[in-house]
Amino acid sequence: MASRPFRSLLPLSLLALAACGEDRASPASDAELSADPVLARALYDPLMVDPDLAYRNEANAAITIRHDHALPPLVAGDGADQRAREEARLELLDGGEILPLPDAPNGDGSAALATARSAEAMIRTLGGPRECAARLEQGFSWTARMPAAAQIMPHGMVQQAAGSDTGGCSVRVVRYLTAATIEDALEYHFNRAARAQLRTVRYAQPGPSLRGSRGDEQFFVHARPGPNGLNAVDLVYWKR
Structure with missing residues (x-):
């Protein structure tokens, strides 16, 4: 007899859970998530740290984003490249004149990073401190x-990020996607480095890239065509 009340409550509990599930399944558009990356990160777990991660557990996800999307979601086309250019240039203009990209000298820059599968591999490829x-x-x-x-x-749109501020090393490694052209991405990073007093050189081979240095600071940017009409940028910085 004592078990009957428990059985009668069970359907109510299931109904409550179902109601909660229906509320959580409310659709959210890419536009909403792009406008509020904090919302995107809160709703979508786990965050991706491997750009080629193809499988993840989405059983409890409130929304589903394609596996090749990082955060915040970004879609190419419809003038996205021009909007990205304008946003970058407006940000740079807040700090002064925008310097033109220098010509790329003859000779190769640092090794390409497209095949580096991890942040550690990127630093090793560039000859950084192990x-x-x-x-x-x-x-x-x-x-x-x-x-x-x-x-x-x-x-x-960040795909991968890593860093450290321990052991006398300040290191940052970021891989991200942008709707901006490769030229505009290099221009943005060249100006950022120049304003930080880094002597920066542009290279065309083995791919569009920048390398900057000042004392014990090193800075690298590699850009290349990415997925879905976007461009990929690898950004590596360290100071010892």
Whole structure:
């Protein structure tokens, strides 16, 4: 007899859970998520830290985003490249005159990063300090702690981020997508580095890239065509 009240409550509990599930399944558009990346990150768990991660558990996701989308979601086309250019240039103009990109000299720059699968691999490929690479921690929170020379373009869609401020190393590694052209992305990063007093050289081979330095600071930007009409940017910075 004592078990009957328990059985009678069970359907009510299931109904309550179902109601909660229906509320959580309310659709959210890419436009809403792009306007509010905090909402996107709160609703979609886990955050992606591997740009080629193809499988994840979405059973409890309130919304579903295609696996090749990082955060915040970004779609190419419909003038997105021009809007990205204007946003970047407006941000730069707040700090003064925009310098033109220099010509790329003959000769190769640093090794390409497209095949580097991790932040540690990027630093090793660039000949960076291994002891600093070993201390890297993955996490999107590092994008909020970028040095002035290595800021991410406005509306950049971050795929991967890592960093460290321990053991005498300050390191940042970010891979992001942008609707801006490769030329506009390089212009943005060249000006950011120049304002931080880094001597920066542009290279055309093995791919469009920048390399800057000042004392014990090193800065690298590699750009290339990315997925879905976007462009990919690899951004690496360290200071010892």
